[in-house]
Amino acid sequence: MRLTGRRESNNIEDRRGKSITNIAGIGGIGGVIIIVLITLLSGGDMGDIVNNVFQQEMQGQVEKSSERNQKAFTEEENKLANFSKQILAGTEDVWSxxxxxxxxxxxYPTLVLYTGSVETSCGNGSAAMGPFYCSADQKLYLDLSFFTSMRRELGIQAKGDLDFAYAYVIAHEVGHHVEYLRGILSKCHTKMAQVDKINANKLSVKLExxxxYYAGCWAHxxxxxxxxxxxxxxxxxxxRAEKIGxxxxxxxxxGYAxxxxxxxxxSAxxxxxxxxxxxxxxxxxxxFSSDELD
Ligand SMILES: [Zn+2]
Structure with a gap:
């Protein structure tokens, strides 16, 4: 991907090096572990599930963050952070x-960069969930180590820097923000709460x-x-899209689906x-089909 000279977004909250020391809400630690298990089983950009299920329930909980860790970031981390800011700026230009x-x-949504775990208006997030979007605070949450593991996983077949594949990850989460602003996200969540699990899953697939699709539109x-x-x-x-199917x-x-x-x-x-x-x-x-969300 050619990004030389492109501007970086200012809509960034850099919380890297901070960690949550006291996890409250969703039944405390147990609840968080359950979410992580569910999300790990479901795959993909797993943190989305936190948004789907716990979007509203999680406000008003008490959490404490430790002081910012003073450690310096590696060159690789800074490169990925700057890259993410450039991609976010591109989505701002295109979607505006x-x-x-x-x-x-x-x-504009805010991109929160964090390490390990993070507090959000949708509950606590963790790096194990993958990148996610929380509509309650209109922020995207990204632990940059996700890109390193992605490179490891996809590295065998993919050539080059994988940077467009990284951009796709950010653009997909921005895609959820676009869904939110267009009123699709909340309509879909309302519908999902009214139907059985199998049909709720079908709606979730369409949202994803x-x-x-919006990530593709951004790239266009x-x-x-x-x-x-x-x-x-x-x-x-x-x-990348195929490997998160x-x-x-x-x-x-x-071994089976x-x-x-x-x-x-x-994947297809x-x-x-x-x-x-x-x-x-x-x-x-x-x-979505024409009257599906009405
Ligand atoms: Zn998603």
Whole structure:
């Protein structure tokens, strides 16, 4: 990906080096462990589940953070942090334009960089959950070590720096913010609370695929504005999309997949929607059928 000279976003909260010392809420530690287990089993950008399930319940809890750890960050960490700020700035530019074009205002989300664990308006998050978006505070939460493990996992097949695949991760979470601003996220959560588990999972898949689609739309316009994509970038992101498909992750973890438990979509679906967004950038396309959320 070509990012030379691109601006960095200021909508960043750098909480790296801070850790939560007292975890309260969702039945304390037990609850947090349960969430981590559920999210680990479900795969994908796992922290999304925290948003889906505990979005509203988690406010007003008491947590304490330790003093900021004074340790200096490595060159690699700083590189990843600066990269994330550039990608976020790109999403700000693209989505501001798109919202304006459709008579709406794009309110910038904040990117919180953290290490290990983090407090959010949706409850406590941990690096084990993967990156996630919390609509209650409109912030994206990212532990940069996620990228290092991603590189390890995808490294065998992917070429180059994997940077577009990293960008896709950020753009997907921003995609949830776009869903939130367009009123889709809360409508979907309301619907999910009214139906049984299997149908709630189906709705969750659509929400995730739409975030993949919006990530593709972002790449479409970012490339149009800044010629940011280089050879191999698209394949890299599609490879990444395929490797976070529910079927892929479940088969890898247990040797078989259970489609009724899918919450993020199959490899083929994730790659399909990302590509569709990348090719069209169409604001009106959605993964939901016309009256599904009414
Ligand atoms: Zn997601």
């Amino acid at each position: 334009e798109q919202f304006q074009k459709h008579g709406m205002h794009y309110k 695929l739409l975030a993949d 316009y970012d490339n149009e504005k800044y010629q940011s994509l280089s050879d191999g970038d698209i394949e890299e992101a599609i490879d 529910d079927n892929y992750l479940q088969e890898k973890a247990r 259970q489609p009724e438990t899918f919450t993020h979509g199959t 679906q994730r790659a399909y929607w990302f590509k569709k967004g990348l090719e069209t950038g169409d604001w009106n396309t959605t993964t």
